[in-house]
Amino acid sequence: MRKLASFLMLTLDGYFEGESPWAIDWHNVDDEFNDFAIKQLDESDRLVFGRATYLGMAQYWPSAEALKNDPEVAARMNSAPKIVVSRTLEEPEPPWANTRLIRDPRELETLKEAEGKDLLVLGSSVLTTSLMEMNLLDELRVIVNPVLIGAGNSLSSSAGGRISLKLLSTREFRSGNVLLTYEPVPAKMGAR
DSSP, X not given: OOOEEEEEEEETTSEEEOSSTTOOTTOOOOHHHHHHHHHHHHTEEEEEEEHHHHHHHHHHTTSHHHHHHOXXXXXXXXXXXXXXXXXXXXXXXXXXXXXXXXSOTTHHHHHHHSSSSEEEEESOXXXXXXXXXXXXXXXXXXXXXXXXXXXXXXXXXXXXXXXXXEEEEEEEOTTSOEEEEEEEOOOOTTOO
16 A cells, blocks of 8 residues: 655744745755655655645646756656645646546545555645545655744644644755654544
8 A cells, every 4th residue: 555645845933835825935945855856756656736736836837937947846747647636626727737636535545555656745735634634644744944934824724623743754954944754643533
């Protein structure tokens, strides 16, 4: 059985974006981070997105800017099979090559049971939180950037209650970023 992992970038004060959508100018990205990103993409054979993250990624990665600034990551992002989980999208719009729409995140359970490389959720804080609450997420990878922004949207803002995590590993980057890898602790029935 393959893993379903989620990867997010956060500020030290816990935000994945500033107060407006896609306010991520604080991302601390360098060659070491890009090597890590490429390795993650190579270890996965499907990318998974929630609606809002899909909309932003589908606009950026096929763009001339992405192809120029980050050709290796862009090539992988654009060629990888992708799944967008949304109850509100009628179809993946804007269209992005190799994208399939599913309505219920529980459909990912069937994909986890199939042969292949891991499934990787990118960004998608609401989906990530839902997957943890449904006991479907196997691993949460968070890169904490050494910056405080004071306000924004946090991973916990969509949580319905406490979600416990077990630390599996840490990795320090030269940039000051720290990768924290967690295993969500399955919620007990009726516990909150």
